[in-house]
Amino acid sequence: MTTDSTNVTRRQGSDTKTEILDVALSLFVTKGYHPTSMQDIAEAAGLTKGGLYYYLKSKDEVLYLLHDRFIMEGLSWLRKVEEEVNDPEKKLVKLLKTHLAIIDQYKDDITLFFEAMKYLSQEKRQEVKSKRDDYEKIFIKAIEEGRNQGVFSIASSEIAVLYILGAGNFMYTWYKPEGKKTIEELADIFIGMIMNGLVK
Amino acid sequence: MTTDSTNVTRRQGSDTKTEILDVALSLFVTKGYHPTSMQDIAEAAGLTKGGLYYYLKSKDEVLYLLHDRFIMEGLSWLRKVEEEVNDPEKKLVKLLKTHLAIIDQYKDDITLFFEAMKYLSQEKRQEVKSKRDDYEKIFIKAIEEGRNQGVFSIASSEIAVLYILGAGNFMYTWYKPEGKKTIEELADIFIGMIMNGLVK
DNA sequence: TGACAAACATACCATCTAGTCGGTATTATT
DNA sequence: AATAATACCGACTAGATGGTATGTTTGTCA
Numbered sequence: 001m002t003t004d005s006t007n008v009t010r011r012q013g014s015d016t017k018t019e020i021l022d023v024a025l026s027l028f029v030t031k032g033y034h035p036t037s038m039q040d041i042a043e044a045a046g047l048t049k050g051g052l053y054y055y056l057k058s059k060d061e062v063l064y065l066l067h068d069r070f071i072m073e074g075l076s077w078l079r080k081v082e083e084e085v086n087d088p089e090k091k092l093v094k095l096l097k098t099h100l101a102i103i104d105q106y107k108d109d110i111t112l113f114f115e116a117m118k119y120l121s122q123e124k125r126q127e128v129k130s131k132r133d134d135y136e137k138i139f140i141k142a143i144e145e146g147r148n149q150g151v152f153s154i155a156s157s158e159i160a161v162l163y164i165l166g167a168g169n170f171m172y173t174w175y176k177p178e179g180k181k182t183i184e185e186l187a188d189i190f191i192g193m194i195m196n197g198l199v200k
Numbered sequence: 201m202t203t204d205s206t207n208v209t210r211r212q213g214s215d216t217k218t219e220i221l222d223v224a225l226s227l228f229v230t231k232g233y234h235p236t237s238m239q240d241i242a243e244a245a246g247l248t249k250g251g252l253y254y255y256l257k258s259k260d261e262v263l264y265l266l267h268d269r270f271i272m273e274g275l276s277w278l279r280k281v282e283e284e285v286n287d288p289e290k291k292l293v294k295l296l297k298t299h300l301a302i303i304d305q306y307k308d309d310i311t312l313f314f315e316a317m318k319y320l321s322q323e324k325r326q327e328v329k330s331k332r333d334d335y336e337k338i339f340i341k342a343i344e345e346g347r348n349q350g351v352f353s354i355a356s357s358e359i360a361v362l363y364i365l366g367a368g369n370f371m372y373t374w375y376k377p378e379g380k381k382t383i384e385e386l387a388d389i390f391i392g393m394i395m396n397g398l399v400k
Numbered sequence: 401t402g403a404c405a406a407a408c409a410t411a412c413c414a415t416c417t418a419g420t421c422g423g424t425a426t427t428a429t430t
Numbered sequence: 431a432a433t434a435a436t437a438c439c440g441a442c443t444a445g446a447t448g449g450t451a452t453g454t455t456t457g458t459c460a
Contacts, residue, residue: 016407032318034234037447049449051408059448089399114373115315118232143398153400159381159389160398166370167363173314174362181359189359197397198343198360199289200353216437237417249419251438259418 006094008077008101017055020045021069024062029108033063033116063116064124070109071131074102078138088146089195095142096194097187099168103175104183111172136161164194206294208277208301217255220245221269224262229308233263233316263316264324270309271331274302278338288346289395295342296394297387299368303375304383311372336361364394 023044027036042052056062081098085091139161146152154160223244227236242252281298285291339361346352354360
């Protein structure tokens with residue numbers, strides 16, 4: 001394993017509850033959250049609705065568990081990088097590569113995350129948002145460090161992160177793992193743009 | 201009016217059908233497309249459901265009309281810029297400013313655009329996507345011109361545009377017109393990042 | 401072998417929703 | 431004044447949906 005690879009891979013669960021969450025995720029992403037019924041989920045999981053409710057309290061809970069599971073895993077990948085790398089520029093590059101690798105590995109999860117977070121209850125939504133803020137703060141911190149050491153030049157690191165993550169996040173709308181460019185090639189183009197811009 | 205301002209302002213309709221579309225848009229964005237019932241829309245428009253169906257054939261049609269009206273207006277703003285400016289770098293800058301001004305002026309429209317396009321029928325969705333491609337092509341063309349003239353350095357103008365527009369588009373998730381930074385200030389930071397990157 | 405809990409299935413309910421249809425008031429036209 | 435089109439209202443329906451309550455089977459362990 002080289003220092004550059006991100007090593008991000010999706011967990012492999014196998015118990016019934018995890019399987020239900022996985023098929024629910026797939027259905028939510030293809031059909032949408034509301035157009036997917038608990039009946040649909042049950043069938044796709046090889047259960048009846050009654051059986052489904054043995055494992056999960058409500059449709060809300062399914063949505064929440066999917067959000068929570070994703071953001072927790074995403075955060076844990078980023079935190080690993082944060083500890084490993086010290087140099088701010090190198091750290092930012094590796095954080096970005098990891099972020100794009102997460103988009104690659106967790107495409108459905110992130111799609112749901114951006115499309116259906118608004119359907120969480122106020123309370124749960126706050127909980128998830130707070131963890132998403134932690135995710136962003138890791139990037140902000142890296143950029144602040146770079147700015148303090150004089151390697152980055154930017155008016156506001158908060159805005160810079162919104163800009164950078166926005167560009168990456170939006171990939172979930174067009175990125176296809178089987179497409180022309182691999183995620184690593186895309187990452188290189190992105191990082192080039194972020195670091196040096198478009199102008200020669 | 202200076203050459204730099206974008207002059208993008210939202211149209212002001214006033215007939216009943218337009219009013220219905222406006223309240224529907226507002227409800228779709230705050231509550232979501234499916235959780236908003238035709239009953240809700242009728243009430244918000246000061247009608248009964250029967251009255252609502254006098255103006256609109258179906259809920260699908262409401263969704264389509266909102267998408268179409270937005271993308272057509274957005275396209276027309278961009279095309280104006282395309283004609284006005286010749287220099288590639290200046291053109292790209294003005295296109296970007298216009299894009300952000302559109303996000304500012306059409307925040308709800310663009311939110312629905314990204315959240316609910318998947319709920320259009322296959323046919324209508326293709327129609328809308330095709331116009332969205334035209335929108336992107338305007339940017340691609342500007343970057344290609346700049347690359348041919350040797351002012352831009354980028355591996356793929358398509359990817360560059362996905363990157364650039366992605367960063368802008370994602371603003372719809374966090375931008376608030378009443379927030380700390382005006383859209384012009386944000387535009388300046390964004391354009392700085394896009395043109396010259398983060399590194400000193 | 402009997403008891404008991406885990407892992408489901410079946411049948412059901414109350415509620416909500418998009419859409420329809422016949423009717424009516426109002427305004428414009430001839 | 432008669433006709434007709436416009437702009438609605440009120441009541442209704444058929445289907446779908448989240449969730450529940452009550453079984454039934456299967457495995458485990460004393």
